[in-house]
Amino acid sequence: MSAADSSFDSHRPETLAVHSPQPEIRxxxxxxxxxxxxxxxxxxxxxxxxxxxxxxxxxxxxxxxxPTVRALETAVARLEGGAAxxxxxxxxxxxxxxxxALLSTGGHVIAQRCLYGxxxxxxxxxxxxxxxxxxxxxxxxxxxVRAALRPETRLLYLETxxxxxxRVSDLPALIAVAREAGVPSAVxxxxxxxxxxRPIEYGADIVVHSATKYLAGHADVLxxxxxxxxxxxxxxxxxxxxxxxxxTDPFAAWLTLRGLQTLPxxxxxxxxxxxxxxxxxxxHPAVAAVRHPALAGHPDHEVAARLLPKGGGGVVSxxxxxxxxxxxxxxxxxxxxxxxASLGDVKxxxxxxxxxxxxxxxxxxxxxxxIGPGTVRLSVGIEHVEDLWAxxxxxxxxxx
Numbered sequence: 587m588s589a590a591d592s593s594f595d596s597h598r599p600e601t602l603a604v605h606s607p608q609p610e611i612r613x614x615x616x617x618x619x620x621x622x623x624x625x626x627x628x629x630x631x632x633x634x635x636x637x638x639x640x641x642x643x644x645x646x647x648x649x650x651x652x653p654t655v656r657a658l659e660t661a662v663a664r665l666e667g668g669a670a671x672x673x674x675x676x677x678x679x680x681x682x683x684x685x686x687a688l689l690s691t692g693g694h695v696i697a698q699r700c701l702y703g704x705x706x707x708x709x710x711x712x713x714x715x716x717x718x719x720x721x722x723x724x725x726x727x728x729x730x731v732r733a734a735l736r737p738e739t740r741l742l743y744l745e746t747x748x749x750x751x752x753r754v755s756d757l758p759a760l761i762a763v764a765r766e767a768g769v770p771s772a773v774x775x776x777x778x779x780x781x782x783x784r785p786i787e788y789g790a791d792i793v794v795h796s797a798t799k800y801l802a803g804h805a806d807v808l809x810x811x812x813x814x815x816x817x818x819x820x821x822x823x824x825x826x827x828x829x830x831x832x833x834t835d836p837f838a839a840w841l842t843l844r845g846l847q848t849l850p851x852x853x854x855x856x857x858x859x860x861x862x863x864x865x866x867x868x869x870h871p872a873v874a875a876v877r878h879p880a881l882a883g884h885p886d887h888e889v890a891a892r893l894l895p896k897g898g899g900g901v902v903s904x905x906x907x908x909x910x911x912x913x914x915x916x917x918x919x920x921x922x923x924x925x926x927a928s929l930g931d932v933k934x935x936x937x938x939x940x941x942x943x944x945x946x947x948x949x950x951x952x953x954x955x956x957i958g959p960g961t962v963r964l965s966v967g968i969e970h971v972e973d974l975w976a977x978x979x980x981x982x983x984x985x986x
Contacts, residue, residue: 622652650828652836663814671811672824674833675809695712696742747778747899782897783894795810795813800853800900803852803932806841860899860900861878861897872986874906910959917937919981921977
């Protein structure tokens with residue numbers, strides 16, 4: 587009803603307080619996406635409501651779809667070059683949503699060895715409790731994937747830029763092997779964002795993001811999203827997403843949409859800052875090794891040059907010669923950067939992966955993933971690079 591709706595004139599104050607008017611916008615339009623915080627929608631007829639339970643076009647109940655959330659899904663699907671997307675309450679919500687929808691007991695997954703710790707923990711849990719077999723591969727050799735394929739293989743799972751080692755998967759080569767065998771592929775593109783890489787262009791069927799990170803970008807949102815190459819796969823996963831209920835809150839979606847507007851500017855600055863810091867870290871006596879795809883000595887530098895021509899991302903991983911104690915000294919010694927578990931923020935963040943994000947891995951798994959006791963992950967922000975280097979330099983002095 588509009589403010590001038592006379593049909594409510596005869597109602598008492600108790601009723602009028604409940605039924606607030608909804609203004610009609612005429613002659614203009616909102617410049618930003620409106621926040622539709624309400625979770626339930628009303629209908630004129632019973633048939634229309636019944637039909638909405640089977641439709642993705644009509645909004646019924648926000649667990650099944652919400653206008654603000656749909657705007658985010660459409661925006662990210664467009665950025666990634668996909669047909670449709672599903673938004674979740676967190677990055678792990680998106681990863682769980684995809685894996686649980688596509689896998690069942692007796693199924694088999696091929697995944698790269700160096701993964702985000704939460705993803706690794708989920709895969710090992712699926713193996714231990716639900717009988718889903720997992721084969722870990724390097725993520726760089728197509729022959730490894732070919733050798734791992736089985737009749738029961740249901741998914742190839744990769745990361746564009748691995749967390750935290752910054753290894754870059756050869757997506758075209760690896761995905762081609764899976765596609766030849768009729769196996770779909772999913773790629774976690776969180777570290778790259780669609781501004782640096784669009785895995786669907788290289789044959790990926792699903793792309794997942796922790797929207798908490800670069801997409802939102804301001805350390806004030808928790809969210810995840812999965813983008814699908816085609817509508818059929820989207821429909822399969824959406825069925826489970828609706829029942830699982832791990833959906834994005836409309837306000838979180840609205841904040842993420844706000845963050846997307848500055849994504850190109852933030853990514854450009856973060857890539858430049860990260861490359862500059864990586865080059866300086868490589869020459870510091872406290873540092874034993876530095877990993878960033880922009881460095882010529884990076885093991886996947888050639889692959890990165892093909893897949894990430896606009897930049898190697900905003901994360902730098904480096905190993906300290908002094909091991910775990912040196913790592914502790916650096917992450918506790920920074921003053922401008924913050925000791926924090928996330929990444930992709932406008933502020934620079936630092937952490938010790940072996941004891942935090944990858945705590946689920948035992949010593950053998952850490953070694954296999956390329957994570958040492960003195961590994962430090964640096965998520966580079968948009969501050970001035972000279973200020974960032976001065977902060978790192980004074981912290982590194984404590985590690986010598």
